[in-house]
Amino acid sequence: xxxxxxxxxxxxxxxxxxxxxxxxxxxxxxxxxxxxxxxxxxxxxxxxxxxxxxxxxxxxxxxxxxxxxxxxxxxxxxxxxxxxxxxxxxxxxxxxxxxxxxxxxxxxxxxxxxxxxxxxxxxxxxxxxxxxxxxxxxxxxxxxxxxxxxxxxxxxxxxxxxxxxxxxxxxxxxxxxxxxxxxxxxxxxxxxxxxxxxxxxxxxxxxxxxxxxxxxxxxxxxxxxxxxxxxxxxxxxxxxxxxxxxxxxxxxxxxxxxxxxxxxxxxxxxxxxxxxxxxxxxxxxxxxxxxxxxxxxxxxxxxxxxxxxxxxxxxxxxxxxxxxxxxxxxxxxxxxxxxxxxxxxxxxxxxxxxxxxxxxxxxxxxxxxxxxxxxxxxxxxxxxxxxxxxxxxxxxxxxxxxxxxxxxxxxxxxxxxxxxxxxxxxxxxxxxxxxxxxxxxxxxxxxx
Numbered sequence: 001x002x003x004x005x006x007x008x009x010x011x012x013x014x015x016x017x018x019x020x021x022x023x024x025x026x027x028x029x030x031x032x033x034x035x036x037x038x039x040x041x042x043x044x045x046x047x048x049x050x051x052x053x054x055x056x057x058x059x060x061x062x063x064x065x066x067x068x069x070x071x072x073x074x075x076x077x078x079x080x081x082x083x084x085x086x087x088x089x090x091x092x093x094x095x096x097x098x099x100x101x102x103x104x105x106x107x108x109x110x111x112x113x114x115x116x117x118x119x120x121x122x123x124x125x126x127x128x129x130x131x132x133x134x135x136x137x138x139x140x141x142x143x144x145x146x147x148x149x150x151x152x153x154x155x156x157x158x159x160x161x162x163x164x165x166x167x168x169x170x171x172x173x174x175x176x177x178x179x180x181x182x183x184x185x186x187x188x189x190x191x192x193x194x195x196x197x198x199x200x201x202x203x204x205x206x207x208x209x210x211x212x213x214x215x216x217x218x219x220x221x222x223x224x225x226x227x228x229x230x231x232x233x234x235x236x237x238x239x240x241x242x243x244x245x246x247x248x249x250x251x252x253x254x255x256x257x258x259x260x261x262x263x264x265x266x267x268x269x270x271x272x273x274x275x276x277x278x279x280x281x282x283x284x285x286x287x288x289x290x291x292x293x294x295x296x297x298x299x300x301x302x303x304x305x306x307x308x309x310x311x312x313x314x315x316x317x318x319x320x321x322x323x324x325x326x327x328x329x330x331x332x333x334x335x336x337x338x339x340x341x342x343x344x345x346x347x348x349x350x351x352x353x354x355x356x357x358x359x360x361x362x363x364x365x366x367x368x369x370x371x372x373x374x375x376x377x378x379x380x381x382x383x384x385x386x387x388x389x390x391x392x393x394x395x396x397x398x399x400x401x402x403x404x405x406x407x408x409x410x411x412x413x414x415x416x417x418x419x420x421x422x423x424x425x426x427x428x429x430x431x432x433x434x435x436x437x438x439x440x441x442x443x444x445x446x447x448x
Contacts, residue, residue: 031420032142032388032390032418032420032442032444033383033418033444034140034141035373035386036374036375036376037374038139038140038141039080039373039388040108040139040345041142041390041391041440042060042086042106042370042389042390042391042392043104043105043106043107043391043392043395043397044393044394044395044397044399044401045058045086045088045102045104045364045366045399046103046104046398047100047103048100048101048102049101049398051098053092053093053094054090054092054098054100054356054399055090055091056090056091056399056400056402057402057403058086058087058088058089058401058404058405059087059406060084060085060087060405060406060407061086061406061407061409062082062084062389062407062408062409062443063082063083063084063410064408064409064411064413064445065083065410066081066083066410067445068413076114076115076369077369078371080371080374080387081369081371082369082372083367083369083370084366084367084369084370085365085366086118086365086366087364087365087366088364088365088366089361089362089363090102090354090361092356092357092358092360094358095358096358097355097356097357097358098356099353099354099355099356100353101351101352101353101354102120102352102353102364103155103349103350103351104120104350105134105348105349106347106348106368107139107346107347108346108348109342110297110301110305110342112297112371113300114300115369116368116369116370116371117348117350117368118350118366118367119366119367119368120350120352120364120365120366121364121365121367122363122365123362127354128352129350129352130350130352131305131350131351132159132349132351133309133346133348134154134155134157134158134346135157135158135312136344136345136346137344137347138345139345142392142440145392146439148347149395149396152396155396158347162308162312163311164275164311165274165275165278166273166274167238167273167274168271168272169237169238169271169272170236170237170241170270171236171237171271171272171277172191172235172267172268172269173233173267173268173269173270174189174191174233174234174265174266175232175266175268176264176265176266177189177226177263177264177266178225178226178264179225179249179262179263179264181249181261181262184251184252184261185251186224186251186252187224187225187249187250187252187261187263188222188224188249188250188251188252188255189225189249189250189263190220190221190247191220191221191222191235191245191246191247192218192219192220192245192246192248193218193219193220194217194218194219194242195217195219195240195242195243196217196239196240197212197217199239199240200238200241201238201239201318201332202219202221202236202237202242203234203332204221204233204234204235204236204332204333205233205236205281205284206223206231206233206234206335207221207222207223207233207333208222208223208224208253209221209223209253210332211255219242220255221235222250224253225249232284234277234281234334236274238274238318247263247265247267248260278307278310279307282301282338283302285301285334285335285338286302297342301338301342306341306342309346313337313340313341372388373388374386374387385447386417386444386445387445387446387447388444389442389445390440390441390442390443391406391442392440393434393436393438393441394436395439401436404433404434404436405431405432405433406421406423406441407431408421408423408425408443409430411425413447413448414445414446414447415445415446415447415448416444418442418444419441419442419444420441420442421441421443423443
């Protein structure tokens, strides 16, 4: 087997990050458009456990009043975002008060969580909620959600315990790496060593390149040197320790023979609990996002939720044959793992306990921003400026709805191009009753 060289590329799939439909599927005669960038869907409220005697109705409002505006009045809205008001009337048809846990799923990414996090109000007052996170989804169209959510296992995994980062690891920390060679094009420090590929995994932080040769039990990790020392670099050894460790500087990232240069660096080897190192690296990684902008995700990344999701991804990368294993088995870049955790599509779940008095009703209102689906430029003919919005009535819920209605607001700002909701602003049809047997409703509009 020849040596394999992995350069400094971010090992992320555009399809996972942006919901990108590479096939550029043409619009069929009937049904919604398979957009190149899928913005997700609106999902129904559910209960933590099915509860007999609870009747439910639903009304959803698509509000285009601020469509296309990103000014001071709606600073968190992007070019095709809309407001969605999803309202539920829950009626207790029994003779005893009931306390139930409502669950509201919403599509997002950690990088968009602050912007897309819904608010839940009861009687006009926002209520306290808990937040759960589901696993990574590869979403290109609404049909993919059906595959993930059928059977309930996706939500079950979201509320189960996450893998713990309590194993002990061996850490090599590199600090004060510098060279006096001012003629080097891209000065690089390479750490070479032998390892048992069956018994050891190597994770890196602050490294750029990898050469690995499993047949000869050899690996080389490298990183570019700044002109002044600026950060720490880490090799994290999971399993047996590495051996025959050596360091060598090079004039560029190709690590060519004859291009060696002198480099000074301090190396510290120590043992630690993986979780302690993980927390330190997350904190360092968030520094690259630490701004005062409303869309900066650095505070979200400091939460236990992000930590747990990144730990789950590491577990998947080591234990499965999924795409995550393919991404991290060769390079082991923790920055890639954090980035993948940050920008991959998934469902989040808000939960709250509510009391429904005997024989009475409560109204649970959910307000949120929802992004639209669209085609990248240049769009397919007829799709220029087209934006799509989807909603499910029953997918993933254990509530049985009686009436479900939908309404559209702010139609002065848009033209309805395609929909199976029944809206017709030209004919003054702004509110409609929905058939609960229809699995997916779509609304496709263009700004005016």
